Amino acid sequence: MSTSNDITRRTALGLGIVATASAASGVLGPGHGRPHLAATVTKEFAADTTTLLKNPLNGxxxxxxxxxxxxxxxxxxxxxxxxxxxxxxxxxxxxxxxxxxxxxxxxxxxxxxxxxxxxxxxxxxxxxxxxxxxxxxxxxxxxxxxxxxxxxxxxxxxxxxxxxxxxxxxxxxxxxxxxxxxxxxxxxxxxxxxxxxxxxxxxxxxxxxxxxxxxxxxxxxxxxxxxxxxxxxxxxxxxxxxxxxxxxxxxxxxxxxxxxxxxxxxxxxxxxxxxxxxxxxxxxxxFGMTTYYSDWERSMAAKWRYxxxxxxxxxxxxAQHDVTQDPRGYETVADVRQGEFDxxxxxxxxxxxxxxxxxxxxxxxxxxxxxxxxxxxGGYRLYPSKVVAPDALRAGGTAAITHEWTNLGWGFLPTNLPVWKHKYKAALALLGADGTPVRVVVDAASEPSDWLRGTPTAYSYTPSVAGVARGSYRWGVAIVDTTRSDTPAIALAAQGTTTNGWLVVGDVTVS
CATH class of the missing domain: 3.20.20.80 (Glycosidases)
Known part of the structure; x- marks a missing residue:
């Protein structure tokens, strides 16, 4: 559940607040200066509002x-x-x-x-x-x-x-x-x-x-x-x-x-x-039955929201009920659908x-x-509205990364469910020529259940890329399932090129 403290730690890159890529992972707060970084890949993804996304507990x-x-x-x-x-x-x-x-x-x-x-x-x-x-x-x-x-x-x-x-x-x-x-x-x-x-x-x-x-x-x-x-x-x-x-x-x-x-x-x-x-x-x-879905039911939903x-x-x-008896005065099937939707x-x-x-x-x-x-x-529709990552890395070094996430939906991705154990996390990957990730770097501080409509959430982390061979790669971004070898698990509502479940951010060279 998001708290007021969580909300005060959020920021929106591109909305007047600039984040510093620091060595510590975590949600970014306001008041940071522009980071002094080497050349970077900066990708602002456009939202996809039409593609059907078959995600868990959604749709x-x-x-x-x-x-x-x-x-x-x-x-x-x-x-x-x-x-x-x-x-x-x-x-x-x-x-x-x-x-x-x-x-x-x-x-x-x-x-x-x-x-x-x-x-x-x-x-x-x-x-x-x-x-x-x-x-x-x-x-x-x-x-x-x-x-x-x-x-x-x-x-x-x-x-x-x-x-x-x-x-x-x-x-x-x-x-x-x-x-x-x-x-x-x-x-x-x-x-x-x-x-x-x-x-x-x-x-x-x-x-x-x-x-x-x-x-x-x-x-x-x-x-x-x-x-x-x-x-x-x-x-x-x-x-x-x-x-x-x-x-x-x-x-x-x-x-x-x-x-x-x-x-x-x-x-x-x-x-x-x-x-x-x-x-x-x-x-x-x-839902839609005004007598049976009334004030008590609405209060329960509000209490447990997010x-x-x-x-x-x-x-x-x-086909069986007289829907005109509903206090809203339904007359047609379309009226009932509207009531359920509302x-x-x-x-x-x-x-x-x-x-x-x-x-x-x-x-x-x-x-x-x-x-x-x-x-x-409806539900949750998540996408990385902005990603900033280095376009050049030293072999065995680290990568200063910032990533911002936006939820277009009125619901949320409930990573806070005990059975899910916060298994869904934001991650970037270095993708080889065939699109296969050669290194996945998960931001353990990312918490998708906090990503609510109207409040973009940004993070900074500086993971190691040790063990990655010199060469040319592409950055990819995804929400991964950490219980399944950090594989992309949530379909994203972003326009862009996807390879093996990774949304392509841009090119990077390891030297």
Whole structure:
């Protein structure tokens, strides 16, 4: 989280404040004189506001199905736009998100759907082929479902629960405080994490999934006094097993409670705050629903702004709901999309949704400008607005470098998440003739989670280039993943030439 002290240390090169390249790394402050350097390469990059950037915890989530229709993908391919062109929606998204029942994921104890269910495995494989990361919510509650969302073998093992009616179907759900349920579910989460706790392929996991629709409300217990112990149990369970992939949790005013709606439950905010302090990210499933996304929800989003990212999901299902009942007076689908967008801007969300049945409406004539605006402004869009580096180095010497970063988006890159452990850092590299880095110099003091819209942030550091052979190179700049051999990891919103993920700054000679 940025503090007032952080902000006072920031500067904006080119905006009247000049930074000194010193031997110490760190954020630059105001009041420095112009550095006395040898000839330098100075590159001011222009912003790219149109290219789609598929970055972690950022962009659009396309909603999938664990039982996909035959035309699931083709309905989203070659979608006509108002200007007469077409797009493929999966090219526009970053993530395939699925709500899936525990039954599909573990139909028999120790037998997993990702190994045995061809339809489920197939949609995931196609998503990966299309360059989408994965995200999941595992649902165990069968209410409003046409089948049991907890496997029958859990009930047969002795878990206690309750039956409800969904039309003519009788379905069964477990009590979340039942010890048999908890033991079986804990074993499942361990296996689930072994399969999907990999940030290269998984973007996030909804780390709760209890209650009606997996949203955490309308909970039924064997003993209502177990509300908070169950909450703590499942939060800790997911965090124990998902150690590299972010976990998300609805900021629902009735979290873990027995009601679906009403005045905010007095315990909800404290319980949710505890999970977010532990590292959970925020999500909400009712953006645009003015009654269900109201003052309490807006306050929660404001409290956690720039401390944890927010994932948005719209609430209205326009083909099923009477949207005119919304206090905003919606009349059309476009009105609903505008309401969802307005709520997303206010909350500074990192992600928006392409939900089943709603996706194509985001590309209609009335709503396409909103989609384009989120692409240009939503989440985080980072680029190095200015880089200054030597154009000549001595072999075995050091390089005095300054670099300034700008965020075009209203969200932020949450390197401060405990599971990410500040792994994303700014770096420069000396690139060989083929574009391969021969030396990467990471600025350990750089902190992308501090880069907020409207406040460019500059740093100075003087790394060693010892061991680099004499010759001609190019400087490249990137945001790297320090847990993956300092490889470029975040797509940048800059115009310029990129080679092997490095944005080219200019030429440098080592002699």
């Amino acid at each position: 659009w989530a396309l909603y999938g199905s664990s039982t996909p229709a035959a035309d699931y993908w083709t309905q989203y391919d070659d979608v006509p736009l108002p200007d007469g062109t077409t797009i493929t929606v999966s090219d526009h998204a970053s993530v395939l998100y699925m709500r899936v029942s525990w039954t599909i994921l573990e139909p028999s104890e120790g037998v997993y759907g990702w190994d045995t269910n061809a339809a489920f495995a197939g949609i995931l494989a196609e998503a990966r082929r299309r360059g989408l990361r994965l995200a999941f919510r595992v649902v165990v509650d069968s209410r409003d479902k046409a089948s049991n969302f907890t496997p029958d073998w859990v009930r047969a093992a002795g878990a206690s629960g309750y039956e409800t009616q969904t039309g003519s179907k009788t379905v069964w759900s477990p009590y979340p405080d039942d010890p048999v349920f908890q033991a079986k579910y804990a074993a499942f989460v361990a296996a689930f994490a072994a399969q999907y706790d990999h940030p290269e392929t998984t973007d996030f996991i909804d780390g709760y999934g209890l209650g009606k629709w997996g949203e955490g409300h309308s909970m039924l217990y064997r003993d209502a006094a177990n509300r908070e112990p169950v909450f703590d149990w499942i939060i800790d369970l997911y965090q124990r097993h998902f150690t590299t992939v972010p976990l998300a949790l609805n900021y629902h005013r009735m979290i873990g409670g027995g009601k679906d709606w009403g005045a905010p439950d007095p315990e909800s905010e404290r319980m949710l705050d505890g999970a977010y302090e532990k590292g959970y990210v925020l999500r909400h499933d009712a 401390r944890r990212p927010i994932i948005m999901e719209g609430g209205w299902v326009t 709520d997303s801007v206010e909350a500074h969300v990192n992600m928006m949704d392409f939900r089943n049945g709603e996706t194509l409406s985001w590309f209609a004539a009335e709503t396409a400008p909103l989609t384009q605006r989120f692409d240009a402004e």
